[in-house]
Every structure is written in structure tokens, then in C-alpha cells.
Amino acid sequence: MKKRYITIKDIAKAANVSINTVSRALNNKPDINAKTKEKVLKIAEELGYVKNITASSLRNRKSKTIGVIFKDITNPFFVEVLKGIEKATKENDYSLILMDIEKDYELEKKAIQIMAEKRVDGILISPVRKEKKKFNKIMNLNIPYVIIGDHFEEMNADEIYANDLKGGYLATKHLIERGRKKIVFLNVKNHNFVSQSRLQGYKKALKEAKIRINNKIIFDIKEDVNDAYKKILEILENGLSFDSIFCFNDILAYGAIKALREKGIEIPKEIMVVGYDDIIYSSIIDLTTIRIPKFELGYKAFHILFDKMNHKVNKRTKIVLDVELIERKTT
Template identity: 30%
Template sequence: MATIKDVAKEAGVSVATVSRVVNKSPKASKAAIKSVNAAMTKLGYRPNANARALVSKSTNTIGVLVADVSDPFFGSLIKAVDGVARANNKHLLIGNGYHNAEVEKEAIELLIHNRCESLIIHSKGLSDEELIQFSQEVPGLVIINRHIPQIAHKCIYLDNQLGSRLATEHLIESGHQHLAYINSNQQIDDCIDRKHGFAQALEKHGLIINSSLLSEGEPTDEGGENAMNELIKNKQSFTGVVCYNDYMAAGAIAALEKAGISVPEQVSIIGFDNGLIAKYLHPKLTTIDYPISEMASQAALLSLLLAKDEKPETEKKVYTPTLVKRNSVHTL
């Protein structure tokens, strides 16, 4: 496959001249344009993003790091960023981090090496210090779903504690006093914050946390089913369950049904995220809305402004979760 150097050699010009022609720079002479185009045709050369970037110093690309692109939550994030990108004549480069520090670091470095001036980073593995260092290297870097005080102006995040507190208080206000909590087994701040929100609500209403009613698993439907099975095996009475996310709630409902326990008549359940699955479960799932699409769009717009050394007109960084009432909660 021909390279830009091959084209330069064939046309008898410098690599920089080839790049000017590729980028339609007014500095390219008619003779250079003619010779370079002839060389590209002869060699079958197709300009790539890096060649165009030699003059513009930008690939017109927004880099996005998510945990796992196959997760619908991150699919919504990416779609929202892509909407902003397309509106601004940009393209996306996407990396998976899997909440692993080394994998996240490699992915971010790859995005930087591909000259992404704007970066939307969802990182749970890297330390605050490492992300601060990356933000100093890339002015257009924005962190989503995480708050780092030193670069708070570059962070877009949700109040996870409040979301879990709202869910728990809704169960309590519906008459439930024996509550269980199903958490993700990931060692990330979302898990910590949502569990704290659950505890805060119980404490506020004078209720005691029963350790036998705390369970955890993978943040999937299977993980939720396994976690619920553990709660059932403990034979501790509970009438309400707060789950880490909607998928764990779906698995928990499946486990209860297999055990002959009806939802919500015998056990009420609340999820978190308000993903598409919540609308189509039976019963339809009461959950906490996580406005990830709106947040991702805001993050993308912010990253574009920061990349141009501009300040946003609005400074909304912390998003407030809201309760979405459906049919999975029964009032006692």
C-alpha cells in the first residue's frame, strides 16, 4: 500500500507539499497539485486522517473512551456524542477500557496519538492523578460520570448517592421497612456512592441496615439473579429491594419468579439507569433516570469548546437523577 512518502517521491515534492494538496491548502501551487494528484492516481494512494492532519494538525475526530461498547448504557453515550460530532463535521474514534487501568491508559494514549483534540473519557480504572495529567496534555479532554475536584470544570457527572437515596426513600414512603440492596461487585465509585445513598435513606428514617440483606454480583441480569438467589437463601424477610442497575433488577425479578415470589405484590423492586429494558420488563420497572444521553451531549459540546480554548455559556456539571414510577413497587 502506497504511503504519503511514496507519493512525495513519485511527484518529486516534499511530504509537506503532498499534505497541502490533500488538505486543499491555498499555499499549494498549481504545478504541485497537478503532480501530486497524478502521483496519487498512479499509486492508488488514498489520503488518510494522519496525512490530512499534517497541515491542519487535527483529524477532525472526537475520541471516546467507554467501559464496554456492547453495553446499551455506553451505546447511548456514544450515540449522543456522535450526534454532536456530526453536527460539527467531526468523526468518532472509540476505545474500550473495561474499568481496567492499563487498558484505559493504552486506549487514551491511542486516541491522543491519533490527534483527537476532543476526548470524552469514561474512566473508572485510572487514578485522579493520571487523568489530571492526561487533561493537561489534551485541553479538550472531558471526564464523564466522575468528579475530580482539581479539574471539576472538565467533569460531567451524576449525583449517584442522591439517586439511590430517592429509590430507597420511595420504597420506605410506600410502607416498606425491611429492605435489601443488590450492588455491583465492581470496585468503582458508582457502587460505593449508590450503596451510601441506600444507607443514608435508611438512617434518615431510623431503619437499621441488615447485613444479611446486602448482596452483590456482576452488573448484569445474571449477576442480579445470582445476588437475589443469595438473599432468598439467607431466609431473611424483606419486602423491597433497591438494585444497582436495571439489568440486575431484571435478574432479581427472574429469581423471585422462579422462587414463586410475586413482584410487586410480595416484593417490590427498583432499578437504576432507566434503560430501555425498564419499559419492557414485567412488571414495568420503577427506576432512577440517568440522563446519560443529555450528559454525553453536554460533554461533547464542552470538549469542543475547550479544544478551541473557549468557555461554555452554561456551567452545568452535576446532573440530578429523578425517580421514574412504574409498576414494580407496591404500596403496603
């Protein structure tokens, strides 16, 4: 039976040199004859030698690998964050293992366990739930980690997230400045820091403009395009009066826009729509939205983790990224 992998012993035999000589050549050590090194490397390439990273990791106690756990990789938001992480890992000679937990707490626990079993050096995680006790329990593995895109008020965790209160405020203020007063807010059900911050920003802008907050036009729905579509159809069928919609994210805005267009409602003349995140498709449909620097979010998250993994910082790191309004044709 043919061997699955070529070893340094195989190379040593083919080159008629010692295993130690092969090791020095492959690891670019200075104390080896240049011609011998060239010969060894040529034979290694011809034989199809692949370095055993696992063995190297066991020796160095570092895998040079991080785990990335996202709650919904189908959302283009996380794809753009991942690009930032990937760039940072490549620049620092790290690789990554990505797991999608599909907004499922049990899958989240399993993913963290798998990362521990894979002996990753650290974890970047966008958590499903924020209960301190539950999260502490599953993260109590002595692995450095950074919470990405969310904030846990009472936890001593490293975090990077966006200024969502400002984002909610900017989105709502933008609609008010265009003469809109009956602003539907499609929020999400999970009531985490992000959704609550965007709601606070929404309310802050209304209060500042002395517009009464109407809880009957604030809706908590699933973070799903079809739920947004159905909710707007339901609102229209019930005859609820509104002149604009602010959505928790662009995904919900797409569903809202589909419903409005189906009913022949002109955007933005009759109803204005603002999304959140500025994911890749939003410029195509000319959606006014709040832009989060997604690439930067991922890139900086890795560097926080890198410093933690290499013991460069002892205190908690918390970075809050700024957001901006991107005005397009839905307002």
C-alpha cells in the same frame, strides 16, 4: 498495480490543469473560474477521489477526531450516551474513535496510548479506576479530556455526571413510601464515586424514615446480570427476610427479577424492585427505575471537550445532571 488512492496530481493530469488549480477547486476557493471548478470536481468524482484527511490534519495540527473510551459498551447505558456524543460530533464536523476497555485497567492504559498515537484532538473517558496517581500518569499526554459519568474528588479534571446521591435517595424513599422497610441494596464492588453516592442516598432515605440501616442486606457484587441473579437466589435460600430490592443499575435488576420469578415470588406484591439508569429495555419489562438523561450526558460531554480543545475555557468544568424516578409495575 492499480493505485490505492487517487491524488490531486492525477486529477490535474486528467483535467489538464495545474495542481494548484485542483487544490483551489476542491477547497472551494473563490479565486477560480466557475467552469474550471465544475470540470475539476466532475473529474474528481469520476476518478473516485477521496480527500486525504490525514494530510490536512498535519497541516492544520487538528485531526477533527475525538477518542471515546467506555468501560463496557455492552451495557445499553453507554450506547445511549454514545448517541448524544455522535449527534454533537456530527453537528461540529468531528468524527470519533470508540474503544471498549471491558472494565480492564490495562486495556484502559492501552486505549489512551492508542488515542494519543492516532493524534485525536481530545478524549471522552468513562474510567475503570479512580486512583489519582495512576490516572494522572496515563492522562499526562497533553490531550484535553473529559471524565464522563464519574467524579474524581481531588483531581482538577473536567467532568460530567449524574446526581447519584439524589438517585439513591429517590429510589429508597419510593420503596419506603410503599410500606417497605427491609430493602436489599445490590451495589457494585468497585466502590467508586457513583456506587458510594447511591449508597449514601439509600442510607439517607432510611435515616430520614427512622429505619435502622442493616448492613447484612447491603451487598457488593460484580456489575453483571448473572451475579445479581445468583445473589438473590442465595439470599432466598438463606432465608434472609426482605421485602424489596434496590439495584445499582437496571442490569442487576434484570437478574434479580429473574431469580424472584424463578422462585414464584410475585412482583411487586411480595417483593418490589427498583433499578437505576432507565436503559432502553426497562420500559419493556415495566421496571421502576431512576432515569439519567443519557443522551444529554453524551451531548454535553462533547461540548465541554469542544470548548477545552478550542481554548474557550481555562477553568475546570463540572456539570451535575439531575435524575428522576420513573414509576412502573415493579413497585
